[in-house]
Amino acid sequence: MAISKATFVNHLCMTCLYILIISLQRCQATDILTKDSPISLDQTLVSSNQIFELGFFGPGNSSNRYLGIWFKNFPPRKFIWVANRQNPLSADTNASLTIGNDGNLRILDADQKTVWSTSIKVQFNETIAKLTDAGNFALNDTISRLTLWESFDYPGNSLLPGMRLGTTGKDLITSWKSDDDPTRGDFAVGLSGDQPPQAFTWRGSKAYWRGGPWDGGKFIGIPEQEGGYSNQMTLMPQNSLGGAYLTIGLYSSSDIRWLYLRPDGVLQLNYMDGDHNVWDYSWEAPANPCDVYKVCGAFGICTNTRSPICDCLRGFVPQSDDEWSKGNWTRGCVRRTEILCAKNDSSLASVKTQPDVFQVVRGIKLPDHYEYYPYMDTDDCRSWCLGNCSCKAYAFVEGIHCMVWTQDLIDIQQFSFGGENLFLRLAYEESGDDKKGQAVAISLTAIGGVLVLGGFMFCLYRWKTYKKGKNTKLNHINSEDQILSGDMLQEDDLTKETFELPIYKFEQIIVATDNFSYRNKLGEGGFGAVYKGMLDPGQQIAVKRLSGHSGQGIEEFKNEILLISKLQHRNLVKLLGCCFEGKERLLIYEYMKNKSLDTFLFDPKKRRQLDWTTRFNIIRGIGRGLIYLHRDSSLRIIHRDLKCSNILLDEKMNPKISDFGLARTFQLTQELANTRRIVGTYGYMSPEYAMRGVISEKSDVFSYGVMLLEIISGKRNTEFIRHEQIYPLGHAWKSWNEGRGIELMDESLVESTCLTDCLRCIHVGLLCVQDLAEDRPTMTEVVSMLCSETVLPEPKVPLFTLQRLSDTNIGEKFKNMCSINAATMSMMEGR
Incomplete structure (x- = not known):
């Protein structure tokens, strides 16, 4: 039977369409694995944004096959996870990845035998597996919506x-x-x-x-x-x-x-x-060789830039000179002179003795096998070590506090930059302070004149430098006189703003800080170190010296100058001037005698100085400063990095908000903004900012609420509540909801007469850390709540923070509602 031309064309078009649909279905990548869609050796899963790919592969020249995950569009392939590491498949095997009848992921060989399985208990047997853009392959229960297994748990x-x-x-x-x-x-x-x-x-x-x-x-x-x-x-x-x-x-x-x-x-x-x-x-x-563990043995120190790389610490000598000279340093070093407490009574009675001393070893990787005492300050740490003969050295590290060593000191490395200071216990004779002996006396006499002359020349040089700095006329930033190149400020960088701020010469700052001497160092953060200094009229200053490798560039430097120079409020730190010469970028602030709030609040001893009156004054002062930033200043500003370390305290313990490098200006009519560059500090970020980059004054309100709870409790917001196995924000709401708000208070406050005020502050703090921005009060409302006796609304359940709960009904209930990865912060440029 003849077919008409129209019918033939119609059949041809339908056939082509069918082939096209089948081809598209085959080519379309999916990130989901179901029971009905296993993948074979030549098929893969691809995450939704084409970042990761999962499938079978053969590494290098191997004839074996493995199921793994790799970066999809970044050659050469980098494999970041392998399922059947210990049970490879043959290249010619008709293998597949499937979901079995029991709901588990399985790799099956040609004989349908299980080579690898997730081997977990599945309640409903209705599961799917998904490859995410984070590189996580997760098995999910479609009934309970819980994640039952994930590759992230098996790196x-x-x-x-x-x-x-x-x-x-x-x-x-x-x-x-x-x-x-x-x-x-x-x-x-x-x-x-x-x-x-x-x-x-x-x-x-x-x-x-x-x-x-x-x-x-x-x-x-x-x-x-x-x-x-x-x-x-x-x-x-x-x-x-x-x-x-x-x-x-x-x-x-x-x-x-x-x-x-x-x-x-x-x-x-x-x-x-x-x-x-x-x-x-x-x-x-x-x-480098010095990175290898214990390369120089006990009491040896490794320096990669010298040859030989190993040397003994001061007061120590090689245990075997012969082995040491041949480059075999494993046996390490031993003391040259016995320390005082190790000597017997008869030897002490026969000679005049001097107490042991501590010799500082600077800029090193501290030894292994330490003990630490987080509640000791520097003086207590030194006294403890001096009073215990077994103590061979001690160190005091910011964030760790007292560290002591009672065993042999091993794995010490001399760094070319950074590092910590170790105070090594030595016999007095090894300190260099023993001036007895005729040879020493003669030597001192011979060089005395040279020292005096050298001292005179040095003082003359310093005096001339000082006078030069003194006579340097302060310049002012204006709209026409700035020039820099490369990493430095350009002429156009500051000309768009009209303001005046003193510019200091770099040599003035050198003199003021004694050439950035270590003893003048106040601290160090992500932007660089801060030094104490003294200007010519006797004015104390704090100098922030931006590090060349801090990751923060000219934008943050400009941002702080442009913003804070225009702000005047008693609860904001005052910027006195700036300096930029070559690649040097410095900000000069008023000096704050008591440093930052965290140095008091999280120190077990210094915390006692923060009585209720002082804490409440700090709470209100920070609030007033934020009201000024949000509503009352000529610029509307969102700080974006509020935390206790950015709250400075003057001599009267009055708070001042500092560090405006990450601040963002808003138009007076603007309420929200979005950013793809999420900056700040983990633990203080509001959910909408951390997850979606949405900025508003409510972002600062959330950070303020976190700080308020820290001030009342004396605990960091990331500190673990051991007996509850939860974190402070979740613990705060849980305790408040169960009528146990008093448990959140610092022990030193519980005995005072401020119980009602403290509980009210906790209540306000919980309102500030609500998940939804619209549920949080403004800073004006916050300060009003703190200073009045009005009835407060009840805080809602904070699902965002309760995701951190462990082994509680609430935690299980909301486990699937919050991304597990959110706890580690994605798309974040923190400090």
Whole structure:
């Protein structure tokens, strides 16, 4: 039967359409695995934004096949997770990944035998698996909507943002045996069980590299790491027994960085170099022979820039001169002179003795095997060590406090920058202070004249420098006279603003701070160090010297100058001037005698100085400062980085808000803004800002609420509440809701007559940390609530913070409503 031309064309079009639809279905990538859609050796899952891909692969020249995850569009392939590391498949096997009848993920070989399985108990057997843009492969229950299993809980050789690095077992990252073999290799990276924990690489059961203890923002044995800023690391308590785990956050959605453990034991921080479209790394360890654990033995110190690299600490000599001269340093060093307390009574009676001394060793990686006493200050730490003969050294580290060593000092490295100071116990004879002996006396006499002459010349030089600084006329920023190039300010950078601010010469600041001497150093943050100084008229100042590698550039410097120079309020720190010469960028502030609020609030002894009157004055002062920023100043400003370390205290303990480098100006009629650059500090960010980049004055209200609860409780917002296994914001609401608000108060406040006022402050603090911005009061309303006796609304359940609850009904109820990864902060550029 003949077919008409029209019918033939119609059939042809339908056939082509059908083929096109089938082709599109086959080509369309999916991120979901269901029972009805297993994947075979030649199929993959792709995350929704084409970042990660999951499927079967053959590493290098291997003929085996593994199920793994890799970055999709970043050649060469970097595999960040492997399921069947210990059970490979043959290349010619008709294998598949499927969801079994029991709801578990399974890898099946050609004989339909299970090679690998998630092996968990599934209640409803209705599950799907999804590959996320974070690189997490998760098995989800479609009935309860709970995540039953996820690859993030079983890291391989990589740690991605959102993963946990812990102390044992599956919380470690482990190397491949070789580039062609994903089987577990010789090396593992994790945290030690010390308090505070350290980062370690182990080779088998032996330490291979050590990153030093955690000080609250960084591992102090990694000088390249800037506290809490560059690597966005967060250490979280894991359980009531004292465990902990580490997470890293995303720099940004376009700047993914991840830790990778090579088969040879080198740990790298990898990133994609977009300019050259190649994988590169920004840090690695061990990077030199001194990074290898205990390379110089006991009481030895390693310096990579000298040869030989090993030397004995002062007062110590090689245990074996012969071995040491041959480059075998493993046996280390021993004391040259016995310390006083180790001598017997007869020897003490026969000679005149001097007490032991402490010799400072600067800028080092502190030794391993320490004990720490978080409630001791520097003086107590020194006294404890001096009074215990077993104490060989001590150190006082910001964020850790007192550290002491009673065992041999091992794994010490001299850094070219950064590092900590160790106070080493020595016999008096080793201190260099023993001036007895004729030779010493003659030497002192011979060089005395030289010293006097040298001292005179030095004083003359300093006097001339001082006079030169004194006579330097202060310049002022105006609209026409600024010139810089490269990293420096350009002429147009400040000309758009009309204001006046003194510009100091760099040599003036050199004189004022005694050349940025260590004894004048007040502290150090993500932007750089702060130094105490004295200007010519006797005015004390604080100088913030922006670090060249702080990650903060000219924009933040300009932002602080442009904003704070226009603000005048008794609860805002006063900017006195600035300096920029070459690549030097300095901000000069009024000096605040009592430093920052956190130095008092979180110190067990200094906290006692903060009675209720003082704390309430601080609470109200910060509130008044924020009202000025939000409503009363000529500019409407959102601070974006409110925290206790950015609240400075003057000699009368009055608070002043500081650090406006991240502040954002608003139009007077503007309520909200969005940003793709999320900056600030973990723990103080409001949910809408942390998750979606939405900024408003309510963002500062949330941060203020966190600080208010910290001031009342005396505890950091990230501090673990052990007996409840929750964190302070969740604990605060839970205690308040159960009528136990008094438990949140600092012990020193419970006995005072301020109980009602304290409970009211807690109530207001909980209103400030509401999840939804519209549920939070304005700062004007907050201060009014604090200073009146009006009836307050009840705070709502804070779901965003209750996601951190562990082993509670509330935590289970809302577990699926909040992203687990949100706890580690994605798209964040914190400090």
